[in-house]
Amino acid sequence: MTASTAPAPFAAAFAEPAGSPIRELFPYLSRPGMISLAGGYPSPSLFDAEGLAQAARQALLQGAGALQYGATEGLPALREALALQARERGMQAGAGDILVTTGSQQGFDLLVRVLVEPGDTVLVEVPAYPATLQALRLAQARILPVPMDEHGLQTDALAALLAGLPADQQPKLLYTVPNFSNPRGTLLAAQRRQALVRLALQHGFRVVEDDPYGELRFDGETGTPPPMPPTVRAVGEQLAPADSNPVVYLSSLSKTVAPALRVGWMLADAAVLRRCAVAKQTADLCTSPLTQTVAACYLQSGRYPATVQRARQEYQRRMQALVQGLASGDSGIRCSRPAGGMFVWASLDTRIEPQKLFDAAVAQGVIYVPGKAFYPQDPDLHTLRMSFAAPEVPQIEQAVQRLRTAVQQAG
Amino acid sequence: MTASTAPAPFAAAFAEPAGSPIRELFPYLSRPGMISLAGGYPSPSLFDAEGLAQAARQALLQGAGALQYGATEGLPALREALALQARERGMQAGAGDILVTTGSQQGFDLLVRVLVEPGDTVLVEVPAYPATLQALRLAQARILPVPMDEHGLQTDALAALLAGLPADQQPKLLYTVPNFSNPRGTLLAAQRRQALVRLALQHGFRVVEDDPYGELRFDGETGTPPPMPPTVRAVGEQLAPADSNPVVYLSSLSKTVAPALRVGWMLADAAVLRRCAVAKQTADLCTSPLTQTVAACYLQSGRYPATVQRARQEYQRRMQALVQGLASGDSGIRCSRPAGGMFVWASLDTRIEPQKLFDAAVAQGVIYVPGKAFYPQDPDLHTLRMSFAAPEVPQIEQAVQRLRTAVQQAG
CATH class of the missing domain: 3.90.1150.10 (Aspartate Aminotransferase, domain 1)
Structure with a gap:
């Protein structure tokens, strides 16, 4: 001893x-x-266990490409396939606008790293996903709750809250799950999406639009799914000057393909994306190129819809x-x-x-x-x-x- | 606008x-x-592309278990297999002492999160792995270099450095790659491993022993690999009181099986492991259960040696x-x-x-x-x-x- x-x-x-x-x-x-x-x-x-087994067989036929390290931003084939998903959801996106993340949990974590310092104010719609609250607590953020009703985050209450904040407590970020929120299940009304982006631009905060559930919409009374309102990021494209969309869009294959792939993604402007890629280098170098290749093969197989x-x-x-x-x-x-x-x-x-x-x-x-x-x-x-x-x-x-x-x- | x-x-x-x-x-x-x-x-x-393809087929036969979310600490079968590796390397370990990480890069990142605050002193053997330096810079640590020679980190120089540090600059962590360091290729001498652990105990800092290369030892002049010195963690077992081993051991399957699995692991005492698991929940929830299952099947297949x-x-x-x-x-x-x-x-x-x-x-x-x-x-x-x-x-x-x-x- x-x-x-x-x-x-x-x-x-x-x-x-x-x-x-x-x-x-x-x-x-x-x-x-x-x-x-x-x-x-x-x-x-x-x-779709059968489809995923096929995709895995295909991925392993690619040999070293699916077994070696890959670029921190993600494999090109997967970034292409995810950019296509983004466009199908009404957003502008090329492969270069996508960062592949180890689940969308990592996407939020990276944003907190590059934006939030201890004491910074972060707005969160409440009730909120507990892992979001935990990430913000561990980052020692000052969490300000924004109330919700059956149409999602209440933008009138948000405007009043922002008007009352002193200059040194202006928020860095706002977190929302506009589509079928966890836990409240609400869909954010279209006019509130507009109001939210306007408030973000006026007050200089970024919006994290976390959208793992958006494709799981149910049929309405007519027997088909009603049209979805535009994503908050798409509203940002309309309202913000080019290259300064305040909305960062996160999504994931965990709820629709399989959580075990740990494939999430971020669509954001270059300044945010570049910094998140630097943060990801120290976090895990890259998301598993094996599961990325499986995901790309699966999305390309046409079985996803x-x-x-x-x-x-x-x-x-x-x-x-x-x-x-x-x-x-x-x-x-x-x-x-x-x-x-x-x-x-x-x-x-x-x-x-x-x-x-x-x-x-x-x-x-x-x-x-x-x-x-x-x-x-x-x-x-x-x-x-x-x-x-x-x-x-x-x-x-x-x-x-x-x-x-x-x-x-x-x- | x-x-x-x-x-x-x-x-x-x-x-x-x-x-x-x-x-x-x-x-x-x-x-x-x-x-x-x-x-x-x-x-x-x-x-071993063939062996990995076999392991992947086996993994996908397990169906939902390999496709669903898993425990943050890692899948039981893989933790068992990694604990066995730890024991084969001369350390005490059960499955419960192992945290599966998304590459050993994540292992270091988690340790920095739970231990280092801006301004904290961290010792690093130099020349050092650039991603380690980057992670510490982003954490705003005060990086103190420890010189190396052909036998690895110089513990005499470390002792002198520690003796000269004021009380408010005592280090939290020391980072070393004792086995075939990156970039220097050195093997830390056995007596220096002892000296390092003694200094860690005397000064109250933790040692990160990053060991991705330890199994890649070359034959000596007799035509067989010379015996390895004990791991620094094993030295810690001998010198430290029970449950307060100052050494955290990191390793990885990236250099010996395939980087694309993104399977690394941490062997540490309960207080460290529990906090790193909490940090990992917000970082990525869990390492891909699909690649974890592939890794477990591969290690169980007997092809690894x-x-x-x-x-x-x-x-x-x-x-x-x-x-x-x-x-x-x-x-x-x-x-x-x-x-x-x-x-x-x-x-x-x-x-x-x-x-x-x-x-x-x-x-x-x-x-x-x-x-x-x-x-x-x-x-x-x-x-x-x-x-x-x-x-x-x-x-x-x-x-x-x-x-x-x-x-x-x-x-």
């Missing part, structure tokens, strides 16, 4: 870091018979089972029908004690995420998030019955 | 970030006939072609024979003007990395790094001829 000094302390943000509040639910998930509405995982039954269509239809059936199940009679749990995505956000009758309901639900064999995980501060405890993506319809029907029983026990 | 304010500034470290100095050489690489000694890429001819053996022998042949080629007569370029790895570090005769030599070499059709890329400050400009890993022996022989011609032109 050597005489020793106490080891140097961890960085302040990591002195006693809290893990993900959703991960804290993991121990419950392994209980026999538990039906989980808690996860944010896509349904494995919707993965049918895969998305299948996911859209099946998620719609599951969503309906959940929403209709809770709507009939007085369940004590109020929710509205999301127009797409993977989540239903719900409010509890005030007569229900939230912790009692959670305990009763777990005892009944159903689990969801209590709403407090989605608030940076001042949580509305009478809320919760349910995902209908992973369980099959019969399981969802049973989950609804168990929830109803739990409400009776906790009411 | 909307009246607009200038966009919020980037974080200070990203105001005008320099990219990698090695990437700046990329434009030269595409010139016809260029032989590159510049890269750090393993040889694609040594990838023969693959490493093939790489070892071939790299030795290439190294010899380079070192012996430069050693005969007066080449003006002095280098010593590395005992393993992928790099030869060389010094130039003072009569040679370094920039003139670089220009002449490029004109002759050979490229290397000028030494200045490997210094945080005060570079020795009469140095350079050559990698013998990627070109075949005949190409290396031709590269040596071209270098000799360039020296004559620049001398």
Whole structure:
């Protein structure tokens, strides 16, 4: 043994870091018979395993190209295929405007690195995706919540909030999931997209438009999906001077192809993209060229549209089972029908004690995420998030019955 | 158009970030006939493409498990296989002591996040891997160089340096590549490993032992590889109290299996591992479960030892072609024979003007990395790094001829 000094302390943000509040639910998930509405995982039954196996065979035939290091920005074939997706979603994009990221989680992380310093203000629509809140907490950002309603982020409230901020607290960034938000399931209204971009330009902040769910839109009353409003980035193209679009667009293949590829992407102006590429060099050098090649082969195979269509239809059936199940009679749990995505956000009758309901639900064999995980501060405890993506319809029907029983026990 | 304010500034470290100095050489690489000694890429001819294709087929047979999200710490089967590698290298490790990282680049990045705050002192053996220097610059660390000689990091110089540091500048971390360092190719002497751990314990800093090359050791004069000294982490096990080993061990499958898997790993004590897992959640949620499954299947297939053996022998042949080629007569370029790895570090005769030599070499059709890329400050400009890993022996022989011609032109 050597005489020793106490080891140097961890960085302040990591002195006693809290893990993900959703991960804290993991121990419950392994209980026999538990039906989980808690996860944010896509349904494995919707993965196109055959198509991906074909794509993998094709990728490995490319030999060294799929096994060696690749450029930090991403493989050319994949950047081309993703730029095409961007154009199909109504945005201007060439391969050179795309940065491939290790999931869209990394896209947000890179933006935080290149933009946010401790104490900087970042606006977040609330309720918000917990990993976004965690990334901002670890970056020691000052998180300012922007309220939402059934049409997404409230731009009037945002304007009032911005008008009241002192000059030294002007925000660097605003984070939003305009299409079928996590957890609220809302679609941001078209006129609010315009208002948001105008506010960004007036106040000089950038908007992170995180869009992993946009393709999972459900049919409207006419039996076909209603048209989507333009992406916030597309609105930025109309309103901002050339090369100074304040909107950075993030998306991912995780919800529509497979999370395990860890292929996300960023579409942004050159100044942002170049800095994120520098940050990515130190973060992981490059996203797996093997999974990038699999992704490129898969997108080129022409199977993607049918895969998305299948996911859209099946998620719609599951969503309906959940929403209709809770709507009939007085369940004590109020929710509205999301127009797409993977989540239903719900409010509890005030007569229900939230912790009692959670305990009763777990005892009944159903689990969801209590709403407090989605608030940076001042949580509305009478809320919760349910995902209908992973369980099959019969399981969802049973989950609804168990929830109803739990409400009776906790009411 | 909307009246607009200038966009919020980037974080200070990203105001005008320099990219990698090695990437700046990329434009030269595409010139016809260029032989590159510049890269750090393993040889694609040594990838076990057949074995990896088998492993990929097996992985995809596992269906959803290889396509879904996975635990942030890594897939259990892979953590088991990597813990076994750690034990084979003489360290204590169970699966729970391993964090799978997206390349060992991410391992270092996570450590910087959880430990280093702007202004913190970090010790780095110099000459050093440029991406390490870049990660520390972006973290706004105060980088203190520790000199090396042919036996690696000089622990006497380190002790003197530490004794002279004021209390408020004590280091948080020390970074070393003890086995066949990049760029210097040195093997850290066994007694220096002991001295290093003692200094770490006395001064309370952690040691990052980055070991991507340790298995690529060459045969000694007896025709078999000489025994390796214990890893620095193994020395830490002997000298430190239980659960406070100051050494964090990083390794990777990039140099021996394939970089495109982006599978690296960290072996560290629980306090470090837990915080790095929290940091990884916000960085990329998890390393690709698809490439993790391929890696696990590959390691379980039993093909790994023969693959490493093939790489070892071939790299030795290439190294010899380079070192012996430069050693005969007066080449003006002095280098010593590395005992393993992928790099030869060389010094130039003072009569040679370094920039003139670089220009002449490029004109002759050979490229290397000028030494200045490997210094945080005060570079020795009469140095350079050559990698013998990627070109075949005949190409290396031709590269040596071209270098000799360039020296004559620049001398």
